Amino acid sequence: MTKQRVIFYIDGFNFYFGLKEKKWKQFYWIDFVKLCDLFTRPHQELIEVNYFTAIPKEKGKKYRLDLLLTANKQNPLLNIYFGKYLDKSKICYNCQRILKDYEEKQTDVNIAVKMIRNVVLERNDISVLVSADSDLIPSIDFIREYDPNHKIFVYFPPNRYSFDLKNRANNTIKLEYHQQRLQNSVLPDEIILQNGYVVKRPDKWR
Numbered sequence: 001m002t003k004q005r006v007i008f009y010i011d012g013f014n015f016y017f018g019l020k021e022k023k024w025k026q027f028y029w030i031d032f033v034k035l036c037d038l039f040t041r042p043h044q045e046l047i048e049v050n051y052f053t054a055i056p057k058e059k060g061k062k063y064r065l066d067l068l069l070t071a072n073k074q075n076p077l078l079n080i081y082f083g084k085y086l087d088k089s090k091i092c093y094n095c096q097r098i099l100k101d102y103e104e105k106q107t108d109v110n111i112a113v114k115m116i117r118n119v120v121l122e123r124n125d126i127s128v129l130v131s132a133d134s135d136l137i138p139s140i141d142f143i144r145e146y147d148p149n150h151k152i153f154v155y156f157p158p159n160r161y162s163f164d165l166k167n168r169a170n171n172t173i174k175l176e177y178h179q180q181r182l183q184n185s186v187l188p189d190e191i192i193l194q195n196g197y198v199v200k201r202p203d204k205w206r
Helices: 012-022 032-038 059-072 107-120 134-146 163-168 179-184
Strands: 004-011 044-053 078-082 084-087 102-105 126-130 151-156 171-174 190-192 198-200
Touching: 004 012, 004 032, 004 107, 012 044, 032 044, 032 179, 044 059, 044 107, 059 078, 059 198, 107 126, 107 134, 126 134, 134 151, 134 163, 151 163
Parallel strands: 004 044, 004 126, 044 078, 126 151, 151 171
Antiparallel strands: 084 102, 190 198
16 A cells, blocks of 8 residues: 655744743754654655754854754755845834844745645645644645645644634644654754764753
8 A cells, every 4th residue: 555645844933933932942952853753644654854944143043053953954854944034123213222133034935835846746645734824825725726635734833823724724733732742752962963973952942
């Protein structure tokens, strides 16, 4: 029996901020492929996991994200795609100081393009979206029109939900109800890379 081919698409910031609001920082240090594999059933085959993010401007956040991605890149099933941060700094009219702020861009577009491309190329039978971003609805609508038999699942990050995405999905899951699977996907505190370098879990993520 041929297994159903499954591809995951993880909206990195939607996932991260969901964990942050839930105060589940222990799950920041997560093995993305292992987490997805724990949701893959025996009659399914995990083809790849696509993780979408952007490099933060703040040095500490950038360093911690780099550690996380370095640890995860050891698994060949993981692909990482980068958007970017745009400067949204504003001048405070009261004190005339510049208030630094940034907005993450391109993630939803990158996810949409990758999802559609894989369906058009017939690379998978099931697409699993880990996000609650309703901006992805047009891409799901296109896939529904292009291939009505293609299955689309939506896994909502903790403290995240979209009624419109739920209505368009074949199945939905709230990850906050699967804390044990998240716990089982936490990376070891120290990971030795092939070159001998040791990647350590950031102290702030404990």
